[in-house]
Amino acid sequence: MDMRKLVGENFARLRKERGLSQEQVEERSGFSQWYISSLERGRRNPTIISLYELANSIGVRVADLIADEGASSEGDSTVPGTAQASHASQKAKGG
16 A cells, blocks of 8 residues: 555544544644645655654554554554564664
8 A cells, every 4th residue: 555545544544533623633733634634635745753743643653654454453553573673673783
């Protein structure tokens, strides 16, 4: 799936799960309702800073916005394999 579309779908789903309108996110984040709508339709290519600010505005982690379907679930928003990769990376560095 295209990353822009994935981020947009995740953002829309997470926003709705939290009972927030696009207008409420606009007030919280400073991004326009037009931008948020475009993002949710997969037509924006947000920067990492934008993703961080948008995630904070709805109370999620950036990882939740970029996680592929099924990669995160309510209460467990870790992406499978990241803990193992981090552990392997630490071992490779001697840590």
